[in-house]
Amino acid sequence: MPPHPLLGAEAVDALEPYLEEVGTVFHAFREQDSGCVSYGVAVGDEQWFVKGATEPEATVSLRRAVKVHAAVQHPMIVPLQHSFDIAGGLALVYPWVDGTVLYHPTVSRHGGRTAPDSPMVRFRRLPVPVILQALDQILDAHLAVEQAGLVAVDFYDGCLLYDFDCDRMMLCDLDEYRPGPFILEADRLPGSRRFMAPEEFIKGSTIDIRTTVFELGRALRLLLDAGDEEQEWRGSPSQLAVIESATAGDPAHRFASVKALTHAWRGASRTSG
Ligand SMILES: Nc1ncnc2c1ncn2[C@@H]1O[C@H](COP(=O)(O)OP(=O)(O)OP(=O)(O)O)[C@@H](O)[C@H]1O
Ligand SMILES: [Mg+2]
DSSP, rough: OOTTTTTTEEEEEEEEHHHHSSSEEEEEOOTTTTSSSEEEEETTEEEEEEEEEESHHHHHHHHHHHHHHHHHHHHHHHOOEEEEEETTEEEEEOOOOOSSOOOOBBBOOOOOOTTTTHHHHHHHHHHHHHHHHHHHHHHHHHHHHHTTTEEOOSSSGGGGEEEETTEEEEOOOTTTTEESSSSSSSSSOSSSSSTGGGGSSSTTTTEEEHHHHHHHHHHHHHHHHSSSSSSOOOOOOOHHHHHHTTTOGGGGOOSSHHHHHHHHHHHHHOOOO
């Protein structure tokens, strides 16, 4: 049998012509801030998500992703199936996952979390128990991230791929996650300011699992609110108290681990008040 055109690929020239040759490109993401171009590709009755980079910085990020997926697997993390060289870069092959990212900025358009038809607005209208289940899935995946010795970088609502038909949360684009702790050598890390901890903007600071705790706390805060201004909290005061600890400015005042955060969150979510 000939090798699978995607899972068996080792090196190809230009990615898009190759994908057109071996399958049907049914979607292209050309406008991403990362500089990567990604495709939804049908090969026979299979559907794949293929992400390609040819610029050096974007390629470094995809090489990081290969290491991330080698270190951590979880049912809620879209699994990397294969990677292959393309001229000047790298391509990653994932299964295509049905769903909608809760936030999808592009080079030409940021914002839009409050547009009435946006996925974020739709998500925020779901019943609280359904949201709590999705939040629990995010925490659970990050327990695995923590176990693998990784810390979250560039985690935001653009990583949250939600299937409204079956209420399933999947995490994609964990390309910037890396082994931690580490010292920040640049002026800042990549990411969305709404999710980022203060230390991510300070050159020389330590980025560790407490940074991940902060980012997760921000996700809990933003997703369990009816609006985008953090004025319409839908949870309980005790859940809010957990978030306040998770997002303390001083890392020393946060939970020391994702495990501790998850334990506290689950405890607060079991009791009312
Ligand atoms: N496995 C998948 N199946 C289907 N769609 C996916 C999958 N992974 C990602 N997507 C979609 O593709 C979009 C781009 O993917 P991704 O976020 O990995 O690209 P990126 O180049 O890193 O973008 P950004 O610059 O916004 O970080 C996502 O917003 C999501 O809509
Ligand atoms: Mg990205």
